[in-house]
Amino acid sequence: MNGAAKEWFLQRDRREQLILAIGAVCLLIFLLWSVVLQPLQKAREEQARTNVIAAEKLARVQELAAELQQRSRTAAVPRSRGSIADLVDQTLRKHGLQMQGFQPSSSGEVKLRLDGAPFNNFMHWIHELESQHSVQVRELSVVTGNVAGEVVANVRLFKG
Numbered sequence: 001m002n003g004a005a006k007e008w009f010l011q012r013d014r015r016e017q018l019i020l021a022i023g024a025v026c027l028l029i030f031l032l033w034s035v036v037l038q039p040l041q042k043a044r045e046e047q048a049r050t051n052v053i054a055a056e057k058l059a060r061v062q063e064l065a066a067e068l069q070q071r072s073r074t075a076a077v078p079r080s081r082g083s084i085a086d087l088v089d090q091t092l093r094k095h096g097l098q099m100q101g102f103q104p105s106s107s108g109e110v111k112l113r114l115d116g117a118p119f120n121n122f123m124h125w126i127h128e129l130e131s132q133h134s135v136q137v138r139e140l141s142v143v144t145g146n147v148a149g150e151v152v153a154n155v156r157l158f159k160g
Contacts, residue, residue, distance in 0.1 A: 084110055084159040087133055095125040107158075109138060114153045116145050122153060135159050 009017060085104060092099060101113035114122065122142075129135035139156035 084108065084135065084157065087129075087135070087159070088112065088157065091125055091128055091133070095121045095128070097121055097125055109156055109158045111139075111154070111156045114151070114155070116147065116150045117153060119149055119151050122151055126155075129157065133159070 009020065012020065085102070088099075088102075088110060097114055097117050099112045100115045101111075103111040105111070126137060126140075130137065136158045137155060138158050139154075141154040142151050143153075144150075145152050
């Protein structure tokens, strides 16, 4: 078949041979572009997008890791050794809370009541007591207050 194609090509005049040769080169370039170069270009662009996304995720993870390290350094503050009454009073003031009732017991527990306490402040206060001062919440009762966002809470705490 190769010989027949060559014979057919040579039977054409010079002008037709030139047109066929240019057409064959154009076809070869088109096939090279569509089969090899274009898929490589698309894969390269997709990889570039993937790299940008990965870099953004890495930056976010590094940011979160730094924040976590900062928090762990802050949480590594030595546990307080004072009385639970003093600790409760100090931390309540720190969080802008005020107790309405306070009852210490002989077992080392305290009961207190908070009226009209902002819920977020109250939750941050409880979290600080547990995570930084080794205070355990033995009993907790929380109901909504008269103002939106405020609560009435009865808490029984024990310092372990």
